[in-house]
Amino acid sequence: NAEKKHFEQAIEVSLSVLEQTKKQSRYKRSEILRKICVLIEARKDEFIQLIIDEAGKPITYAKSEVDRAIATFKIASEEVLRFGGEFLPLDITAATEGYNSITARFPIGVIAGISPFNFPLNLTAHKVAPAIATGNPLILKPPHQAPSASLLLGEICLEAGIIPGSLNVLPGMPEQADILITDPRIKMVSFTGSAKVGWDIKNRCGKKKVCLELGGNAAVIVDKDTDLEVAIARIANGGYSYAGQVCISVQRIIIQEDIYQDFSEKFVDYVKNKIKLGDPNEASTVVGPLINIDAAERTEKWLAEAVNQGANILTGATREGKMFAPTVLDNVDKNSKINCEEVFAPVTILSKYKTFEEAVNIVNDSDFGLQTGVFTRDIKKIFYSHENIEAGGVIINDYPTFRVDNMPYGGIKDSGFGREGIKYAMEDMTELKVTVFNLNNLSM
Numbered sequence: 516n517a518e519k520k521h522f523e524q525a526i527e528v529s530l531s532v533l534e535q536t537k538k539q540s541r542y543k544r545s546e547i548l549r550k551i552c553v554l555i556e557a558r559k560d561e562f563i564q565l566i567i568d569e570a571g572k573p574i575t576y577a578k579s580e581v582d583r584a585i586a587t588f589k590i591a592s593e594e595v596l597r598f599g600g601e602f603l604p605l606d607i608t609a610a611t612e613g614y615n616s617i618t619a620r621f622p623i624g625v626i627a628g629i630s631p632f633n634f635p636l637n638l639t640a641h642k643v644a645p646a647i648a649t650g651n652p653l654i655l656k657p658p659h660q661a662p663s664a665s666l667l668l669g670e671i672c673l674e675a676g677i678i679p680g681s682l683n684v685l686p687g688m689p690e691q692a693d694i695l696i697t698d699p700r701i702k703m704v705s706f707t708g709s710a711k712v713g714w715d716i717k718n719r720c721g722k723k724k725v726c727l728e729l730g731g732n733a734a735v736i737v738d739k740d741t742d743l744e745v746a747i748a749r750i751a752n753g754g755y756s757y758a759g760q761v762c763i764s765v766q767r768i769i770i771q772e773d774i775y776q777d778f779s780e781k782f783v784d785y786v787k788n789k790i791k792l793g794d795p796n797e798a799s800t801v802v803g804p805l806i807n808i809d810a811a812e813r814t815e816k817w818l819a820e821a822v823n824q825g826a827n828i829l830t831g832a833t834r835e836g837k838m839f840a841p842t843v844l845d846n847v848d849k850n851s852k853i854n855c856e857e858v859f860a861p862v863t864i865l866s867k868y869k870t871f872e873e874a875v876n877i878v879n880d881s882d883f884g885l886q887t888g889v890f891t892r893d894i895k896k897i898f899y900s901h902e903n904i905e906a907g908g909v910i911i912n913d914y915p916t917f918r919v920d921n922m923p924y925g926g927i928k929d930s931g932f933g934r935e936g937i938k939y940a941m942e943d944m945t946e947l948k949v950t951v952f953n954l955n956n957l958s959m
Contacts, residue, residue: 516659516686516687516688516691517656517685517686517687517691517692518687518691519691519693519694521685521687521691522654522656522685522687522691522692522694522695523694525654525683525685526625526654526694526698526700526701528680528683529625529652529653529654529680529681529683530625530652530700531680532652532678532679532680532681533622533624533625533651533652535678535681536622536650536651536652536678536681537621537622537650538650539650539678541595541596542596543676544595544647544648544650545592545593545595545596545648546592546676547647547672547675547676547677548588548589548591548592548595548644548647548648548675549588549589549592550674550675550676551588551644551671551672551675552585552588552589552592554671554674554675555581555584555585555588555668555671556585558667558671559581561667562577562581562584562636562664562667563577563578563581564577565635565661565663565664565667566580566581566635566636566661566664567795567796569632569635569660569661569662569663569664570632570633570635570660570661570806571758571795571803571804571805571806571837572633572757572795572803573756573757573795573797573800573801573802573803574795574796574797574798574800575798575800575801576756576757577795580634580636580637581636581637583637583640583920584636584637584639584640584668586920587637587640587641587644587920587937588640588644590644590920590921590937591644591645591647591648591937591941592648594648594937594938594941595648595649595941598620598648598649598938598941599619599620600617600618600619600620600947601617601618602615602616602617603615603616603617603618603949604616605951612955613953613954613955614951614952614953614954614955615951615952615954616949616950616951616952617949617950617952618947618948618949618950619947619948619950620649620941620942620945620946620947620948621945621946621948622649622650622651622944622945622946623649623651623702623703623724623944623945623946624651624652624700624701624702624703625651625652625653625654625700625701625702626642626646626651626652626653626654626701626702626703626704626705626944627653627654627655627656627692627695627696627701627703627704627705628642628643628646628653628654628655628656628704628705628706629655629656629692629695629704629705629706629707629708629716630642630655630656630657630658630665630707631658631707631708632658632660632661632806633757633760633761633762633806635657635658635661635662635663635664635665636664636665636668637920638707639655639657639664639665639668640668641707641920641935641936641937641940642655642705642707642940643655643668643672643682644937645937645940645941645944646682646944647672647677647681647682648937648941649941649944649945651703651944652680652681652682652683653681653682653683654683654685654695654701655669655682655683655684655685656685656686656687656689656692656695657684657686659686659687659688659689660806660807662686665684665686666684666686668684669682669683669684689712696716696719696720697719697720697721699721699722699723701723702723702724703723703724703725703726703943703944704716704720704723704724704725704726705725705726705933705940705943705944706725706726706727706728707728707729707762707935708729708730709729709730709857710729710730710857710883710929710930710931713727713728713729713931714727714729714929724943725932725933726925726931726932726933726934726935726940726943727925727931727932727933728762728924728925728926728931728933728935729762729883729885729926729929729930729931730762730857730859730883730885730929730930731762731763731766731857731881731883731884731885731886731926731930732766732767732854732855732856732857732858732881732883733762733763733764733765733766733767733883733885733886733887733888733915733916734765734766734767734768734769734877734878734881734887734888734915735750735753735765735767735768735769735887735888735889735890735914735915736769736868736871736874736875736878736887736888736889736890736891736900737750737768737769737770737771737774737778737890738771738871738874738889738890738891738892738893738896739771739773739774740891740892740893741774741890741891741892743774743777743778743781744781746890747778747781747782747785748785748789749913749914750765750768750782750863750888750914751782751785751786751789751790752790752801752914752916753765753888753914753915753916753917754766754768754861754862754863754914755786755790755801755802755841755861755863756801756802756916757802757803758802758803758804758805758839758860758861759802759858759859759860759861759862760805760806760859760860761916762857762885762930763885763886763915763916763917763918764859764916765863765888765914765915765916766854766857766858766862766863766864767854767863767864767866767877767878768782768863768864768865768866769866769867769868769874769877769878770865770866770867770868771867771868771869771874772867772868772869775865775867778865779829779845779865782843782865783829783830783843786830786831786841786843787830789801790802790841790861792838792840792841792861801841802838802839802840802841802861803838804836804837804838805837805838805839805860806837807837808836808837810837810859810860811834811836811837811838811839811860814834814839814858814860814862815834815839817851817852817853817856817858818832818842818844818853818862820851820852820853821844821847821848821851821852821853821854824847824848824851825846825847825848826844826845826846826847826848826851826853827844827845827846828842828843828844829843829844829845829865830842830843831843831861831862839860839861839862840861841861842860842861842862842863843862843863843864843865844862844863844864844865845864845865845866847864847866849880855881855882857883871891871893871896871899872899875899875900875903875904878904878905878906879903879904879905881928882928882929883926883928883929883930884905884906884907884926884927884928884929884930885906885907885908885915885925885926885930885931886906886907886908886909886910886915886916886917886918886926887900887904887906887908887909887910887915888910888911888913888914888915888916888917889904889909889910889911889912890912890913891911891912892912897911905927905928906926906927906930907923907924907925907926907927907930907934908922908923908924920936920937921936921937921938922936923935923936923939924936924939925939
């Protein structure tokens with residue numbers, strides 16, 4: 516485990532190569548990013564097994580994560596070739612005739628990246644790839660629960676030809692990495708993790724730029740015109756894949772009252788028969804272990820509190836060690852922790868609504884705002900959702916767990932601010948500069 520002195524050394528090394536990374540050509544950065552894709556593909560099986568063994572992610576989702584990481588680096592290899600500034604005319608008033616300008620983006624400096632356990636490769640890639648693409652040195656603190664995928668990625672990046680010292684991967688406990696938050700030589704912190712930790716980082720980071728990709732209690736609205744067979748399969752997988760340990764995992768399911776009973780019966784049946792709890796090494800497993808016993812015990816405690824407040828258990832709610840059975844609840848008090856907080860476990864909550872406006876109000880009655888799903892065929896309701904749902908992303912006719920790695924991804928309210936998605940992260944990792952030209956009174 517890295518100690519404070521190692522993080523101090525990493526800052527010094529990163530600063531020593533900053534001028535080199537800033538001047539590296541776009542062609543070279545793109546070439547490196549493309550080679551990283553090839554090298555990840557060559558060691559794909561190794562990455563998959565590390566993710567299964569350390570993060571407990573079922574093999575189907577571990578394979579998908581590695582594929583997504585390859586795509587993330589590929590997107591960066593392409594984006595770096597077109598990412599830049601613009602020619603901006605300034606002769607838009609009588610007083611500014613003869614003036615024009617150009618804008619350009621420049622590397623911000625040394626960046627600290629802090630990544631979570633639930634996507635130990637791809638969410639690391641979302642910090643490494645845009646840092647390479649923008650010419651910024653990166654100090655990465657991978658999740659202490661699952662650091663090996665990040666270490667292997669660091670090895671691959673060196674093999675691909677990054678400037679030595681431009682990527683420093685230091686596994687360790689959070690308290691040893693605190694210097695990344697407080698040292699003014701770090702110009703940006705990119706953090707993915709819990710809201711509690713993220714907002715504490717923001718409060719202590721001084722003048723640094725911060726990107727916070729935090730949690731949520733994602734909701735999905737199911738309107739009465741929905742194809743229930745399609746919606747139930749998607750929502751169940753969105754709620755239970757990887758034991759619900761996804762920032763945009765389905766937690767709250769808000770169903771139009773006319774179809775509530777039908778949906779509830781079919782959804783519970785689907786969860787009982789199609790959502791398998793088991794060994795993450797088996798391809799049929801959807802729900803594997805929670806990351807540690809503390810997470811399992813917390814879920815059990817929140818569930819007991821909800822039941823004491825009147826919640827009904829429709830299925831699940833049993834635990835054996837870190838294994839928590841897929842659970843469906845209804846009649847949950849809206850102020851209970853299991854509804855208000857991010858449960859990060861295989862638990863979904865059913866509730867009903869009468870009008871669509873009421874459904875949107877239920878979605879917005881949350882401290883979080885990451886992504887929301889809406890199943891409806893009504894174009895007016897689709898645009899009402901777009902305009903009125905308080906979230907960083909609204910996913911129409913699919914679950915809120917949907918993400919493609921080039922799209923802007925991030926939240927509002929307690930879910931954070933700033934956006935990941937390669938182009939948007941590259942914007943955060945650069946400073947915009949404008950150069951103005953006064954062309955008046957110049958002789959030819």
